[in-house]
Structure formats: structure tokens, C-alpha cells
Amino acid sequence: MRIVESLNLIENRIVCFQQDIGLLKKKLAEVIVGQDQVINDLVIALFADGHVLLEGLPGLGKTHLVKALARSIDLPLSRIQCTPDLMPADITGSEVLLKNHEDGEVRIDFRQGPVFTSLLLVDEINRATPKTQSALLEAMQEHQVTCAGETYALPSPFWVIATQNPIELEGTFPLPEAQLDRFLFKIIIDFPSVDSLMEMISVSLDNEPADHLFTILTRSRIKQMMEEAQNVLISDTVRRAAITLILATHGNLEKQSDIARKHIRYGVSPRGLHAILKAARIRALCEGRGHVSIDDLQQVALLALRHRILLNMDSELDNISVDEILQKIISLWRKNLPGS
Amino acid sequence: MEDSKSMVNMLALSNEILIKQFVKQVRNIIWWNIFGHYIDRSFQFFAGIMLFLGMINLFLFPLSIEYCLIVALCCLFFGLIFSVKKRPTIIETAHHIDKQFNGQSLMITAIELLSSTGKEEQQFRQWLLHQAGLACIKWKFQTKNFNRYRPNNLTALAGGTVLMGFFFMLQPGSRLLVNTTALSSAVQKKAVSKTTDSSSLFTSLREESRVSVKAEVSNSGKNNNSFTVANKQGTTKKKNILETNKSKDKLNEVNQLNANTQNIPVGSRQDYRHNIDGIGSQADNAPFSTKDNEITNLRLKPVKMELPSNDVTHSNKPGLPFSKQDYVGNQEFTHSVLNARKQNITMSFRSGFSSSQQQYISAYFNKRHEQK
Numbered sequence: 001m002r003i004v005e006s007l008n009l010i011e012n013r014i015v016c017f018q019q020d021i022g023l024l025k026k027k028l029a030e031v032i033v034g035q036d037q038v039i040n041d042l043v044i045a046l047f048a049d050g051h052v053l054l055e056g057l058p059g060l061g062k063t064h065l066v067k068a069l070a071r072s073i074d075l076p077l078s079r080i081q082c083t084p085d086l087m088p089a090d091i092t093g094s095e096v097l098l099k100n101h102e103d104g105e106v107r108i109d110f111r112q113g114p115v116f117t118s119l120l121l122v123d124e125i126n127r128a129t130p131k132t133q134s135a136l137l138e139a140m141q142e143h144q145v146t147c148a149g150e151t152y153a154l155p156s157p158f159w160v161i162a163t164q165n166p167i168e169l170e171g172t173f174p175l176p177e178a179q180l181d182r183f184l185f186k187i188i189i190d191f192p193s194v195d196s197l198m199e200m201i202s203v204s205l206d207n208e209p210a211d212h213l214f215t216i217l218t219r220s221r222i223k224q225m226m227e228e229a230q231n232v233l234i235s236d237t238v239r240r241a242a243i244t245l246i247l248a249t250h251g252n253l254e255k256q257s258d259i260a261r262k263h264i265r266y267g268v269s270p271r272g273l274h275a276i277l278k279a280a281r282i283r284a285l286c287e288g289r290g291h292v293s294i295d296d297l298q299q300v301a302l303l304a305l306r307h308r309i310l311l312n313m314d315s316e317l318d319n320i321s322v323d324e325i326l327q328k329i330i331s332l333w334r335k336n337l338p339g340s
Numbered sequence: 341m342e343d344s345k346s347m348v349n350m351l352a353l354s355n356e357i358l359i360k361q362f363v364k365q366v367r368n369i370i371w372w373n374i375f376g377h378y379i380d381r382s383f384q385f386f387a388g389i390m391l392f393l394g395m396i397n398l399f400l401f402p403l404s405i406e407y408c409l410i411v412a413l414c415c416l417f418f419g420l421i422f423s424v425k426k427r428p429t430i431i432e433t434a435h436h437i438d439k440q441f442n443g444q445s446l447m448i449t450a451i452e453l454l455s456s457t458g459k460e461e462q463q464f465r466q467w468l469l470h471q472a473g474l475a476c477i478k479w480k481f482q483t484k485n486f487n488r489y490r491p492n493n494l495t496a497l498a499g500g501t502v503l504m505g506f507f508f509m510l511q512p513g514s515r516l517l518v519n520t521t522a523l524s525s526a527v528q529k530k531a532v533s534k535t536t537d538s539s540s541l542f543t544s545l546r547e548e549s550r551v552s553v554k555a556e557v558s559n560s561g562k563n564n565n566s567f568t569v570a571n572k573q574g575t576t577k578k579k580n581i582l583e584t585n586k587s588k589d590k591l592n593e594v595n596q597l598n599a600n601t602q603n604i605p606v607g608s609r610q611d612y613r614h615n616i617d618g619i620g621s622q623a624d625n626a627p628f629s630t631k632d633n634e635i636t637n638l639r640l641k642p643v644k645m646e647l648p649s650n651d652v653t654h655s656n657k658p659g660l661p662f663s664k665q666d667y668v669g670n671q672e673f674t675h676s677v678l679n680a681r682k683q684n685i686t687m688s689f690r691s692g693f694s695s696s697q698q699q700y701i702s703a704y705f706n707k708r709h710e711q712k
Contacts, residue, residue: 003466010467231463235449237431290464290471293438293445338435 034196050184078114082128088135125162186307266310355473362476382419387498394508
């Protein structure tokens, strides 16, 4: 009897997770019209405790999406508008000299920067200098900030959603590989279809739909959901399949595809393996499963790996994109899996 | 889902047993599929090889039926071995189940959970096994329509091909190109009672003795045609008889001649028998039949040919008609052999030529007989 109750409890938890995520996606889709896939990917990345890099042309609703998300999940949002003269202290915060007017005491106090939040929107991140960009490294990886020898913990959950414009090159600083590797997903926002545009006009021409959003998930519920995701089972076969996929992107390893050898200079890091498995767990829960499947890996692979691969000069000269190469590698990987 | 749950209760089986039973059942089905597939394929190969060897036997050179069957049966044997080696493992079966029933890696995870002893992840373990058990009940009914291998039309075709190939193997084969009926009967009657294969007799004779046959023919006083066949202890050389007759019209004539003399077994060749080296005067008693043909304006030039000896391996090996020791010093035996040889010497060296050459020779002798 106890076992049956336990089974029902777990089943209820999975169903609740699925419903909550579904509701969040639905509400976001009402605000950001025609970008259902982007919303789905964004939610998966955030609940996998990862950061997201949104890449798209201006006006596609990147900032709007993040704002709507912040309203839906009841988490504090900070925004950093990156410019070339932005300094690291402007992000992390700095120690300032404070004078108490009552007793005239002077003391040094740490003033927190915008990074001390749960949801950090870094707009146009590639406009900031590498020095400023690297100020985010510690915060993104270790969820803490060190300033003047003091370490300050960041609130949990801590998510960074950065945006960048793919076509503007002048006055921009491409993100270094170390920085890119810290993003769980790189989501590319495509131009919406005609139907989506028609719907968008009717929804948001005269009013702001995000204003009507209400809180769907609280902080505690979000943390609970993230903990539940850690219980999702990953079989050894699936783990091995994920490792095979990571190794397939390395051009200098034995177990590789010819495509990787020909086009890729540096493959995916072990952090990429973590990323793909974490994201696959959330996707499995979104599908109402308590275990990760090969399909989950395949679905999140492109998002989790596309920014972790460095192409060689030949591929760049031939104008072959990372996505093309990665899709070939993924399809080949899937084909060569045992039992396929 | 409720039905599945009630089924679980009804069966009163634990999820573990249910999963194991289901996977085992599917594994057996898959294995039978693989078995059928490989056996079918190997049977098709078997048929192909049988046909191939049968054709070789029929048109090129005679083959031993036993060896042909052994070679062909090797295909079936290897097919059997492959099918046994390809028997799926439990994990492969789980992969297959997930793929077949859109299981999303459920069965793989369940199987791994069953085989693992780790106590971590206990929270989802029972739940997942329960899910897998329910899925097994649900999928069990679908295994009736599982991907069972069924032989296709190619198998029936292969069966027919096997029969045809076997029929070809049973034929005398390339020996048909030489009319050996008279030869074998003559040999059996006159010379060797223990032998049944006249061609073996002559191959053994060619091995032991140097046979040289020369036939000189003059045609209408224009050309002196000579014809020489020699076998020099295993060295074989062939020269084209028509090497000097290069013009197209002559070739056409010869082709026509060949067509006309296709079925002429042996002509009367008494005019050349005296030129056969090593053959006595008893050659005149040879039972040659005569048949007219339409050879006209045939011109031959002296051509020297030598018999091939690649089929001559006879000494004291079992199965061959007789050995050297059988007839050395035995005059009666030697006479009888020589008689047979004289009667059929043409056959023996003809078997060393190509079919067109043989036909040409037959036609030539017939022509000579006609002129006589």
C-alpha cells in the first residue's frame, strides 16, 4: 500500500511539473506570438539552471520575452545595457566610501551591482568590452561575486539571459569561448511567419499584453521543480550516447565523423555534456517522463552545442555554418547508435 | 491505462518479472526474425552458387557434384552461424522495443535499473519500473503483429534455381560437346571392363604415351593442308587453325561449315589413319559412320596443334580406369586399348580443342572422306 502511495505521489509530481511548465509556456506564448519554440527552449534552459544567449535581429521581441518571463515567475529582474564604456564594477558592484551624517563616521561599504538579482538581462552583450564581459564569468559559473577580496553569494535561482545582434559588427566584441561555454543554450530567434505577424498585430498593436500577465510560479515552486528535475533517471545507455555525441564533435579524436575532422577545430567541452544532460532531464519532465531518452538528447543537442564548437578556417571561408555541421553530426550520431 | 493496471493485478506479477518476461519474449521473436532472414539470404546465395556451378558444369568443364554441393552448402552453414551470432542481447532487445513501440528509452532504463544494484535514484526507480510494467502489458498485445520475417518471392525463386542448378550438375556437362557414347561403349566392350569413363581412358593414355597425329590433306591440288596434334608430356600449346585463313568470306564458309557439321559424330577417316603415329593397321576396322555434308571449296593450310594436358593427372589414383602398371607388359590389354584408341583417337584430341576447332576438324575429315 505504501508503495502504491509512493508511486502515485511521484506520478502526481511529474504531472504537476508538466502542467506548471505548460501553463508558463502558454502564458508566454500569448505575449510573444509565433515564437513557441523559442519559449519552449528558454523555459527548458532556465529550469535546468542554465543561462541563455538569445541571438536575433532587433525587434524580434528578445527583451520583451525576458520581461514577460520575469513577470510570470515572480523573480526580480535587472537589466544591463552593455556599451563599450561599461566597466566590470558597473555589473558586479563596488565598494564605496560612505559617511554617516549623524555621527560623521566614514566607512567603506559594498554596493551591490545589478548582478545581484535572480533574472539578469544583459542586453547587447557583445557591445561590452571583453574585460566587462569577463566580469560575468564568476557570477554565471559559480553564482557568486568576488569584490575586494570579499565573496558575495548570488540569490538562487540566478539566471542570465543575454541578447546579441548577429549582424552588427562595428563596435562589438565577440564573446570569448570561455564566456560562450557558460551559456547552457544559444537560442536563435528567427523571423516570425506571416500568420504569426497577423496574430501579433491583433494582440499587441494597441496594448501591452505583458501588463496583463500574473505570477504563475513562485520562487519556492521554481526551486522545487529544479530539485525534482535532479531525480529524473538517466540510464547508462543514454549517458553513453551523450558522450558519443560530444566526442563526435571532436575532430582530433578517434571516434569521430569525417565531418568533424574536416570542419571543426575545437569540439564540445565536458561542460557541454553536463548541459545536454541537464536540458534533456527538463525536456523529459515536460513530456511527462521520469527518465531521459535518446530523443531528448537529440532535441536539445543543437541548442546546447552550437556555441561550444569552433570551426576551422576552411569552413569559415566556405561559409558553412555551425548549425549545418552540427545537424549532420547529430543525424549521423543517431544513425550509428546501437539499436537504431 | 486502467485496463493495464487491472491486468497487472490480475496477473499478480511483479513489475520486474513482467518486464523480464516481455523482453525475453520479444527477444525470441527478434531472433527468429533474424534467423529467418539470414537463412533466407543464405538459401538465395546457395541457389545462386548452385546455378553458377551447374552452368560451369554444363558449358565449360565438368565438375564433381559432391564438391559443388559442399561449396553451395557452405552458404547455408555460414548463414546459420551468422544468425546465431546475431542473436540480440537484452539491451539490444530493449532498444528494439523502444524503437518499435515509441518507448522513448523506457525499456532500456527499466532493464538497466533491474540489472543495477545502486541504491541511488530510488525515488524514481519503483515508479519507472511500474511504468515499464504497464507498458509491457500494453505492448504485449501488439507483439502479435510484430515484425515477423516472412519469406518473399525470392525464396521460391531461389528454390527453383536450386533445382535447376542441380539439374545442370547432373548433366554430363561439357563432355556433351564430344560425342562420347560410341567411345565409351567401344572401350567398355573391347578394352577395359572396370572403367566407365572413356575420356579418363584417353587422358590416361595421353599422359603415359606421346601421341602425335598427323593428317595431311590436299584439297583440289591447290593447297597442301597438314594437321598435326601432339601431346608432349603435359605441355600444352594451342594454335589457331585458321590463322592463315583471314579473309571474311572464308570465315563465313567455315562458319557455315561448322553449322552444317554440328551434329556429325565421326566421319569416315580411313584416309588419314595411316598417318596416326603409334597406331597399328587395326585402325581400318574402326566402326566409323559416314555422313555427307556440304563442305565446298574448303582450303586448309598446314597447322600444327598440340593437345592440352591440364586435365591429364592420371597415374595410380583410385577412380581412374587403369594405371600404367595395368597395361605395361600385358599385350592383350595393350591391344585392346590401342584398338579403342584408334577408333576414337579423334575424340581424344578433339576434347583438347575448342568447340569450333573440333567442328572444323570433323568437317575436314568428312570432306576428305567425301573426296575419297
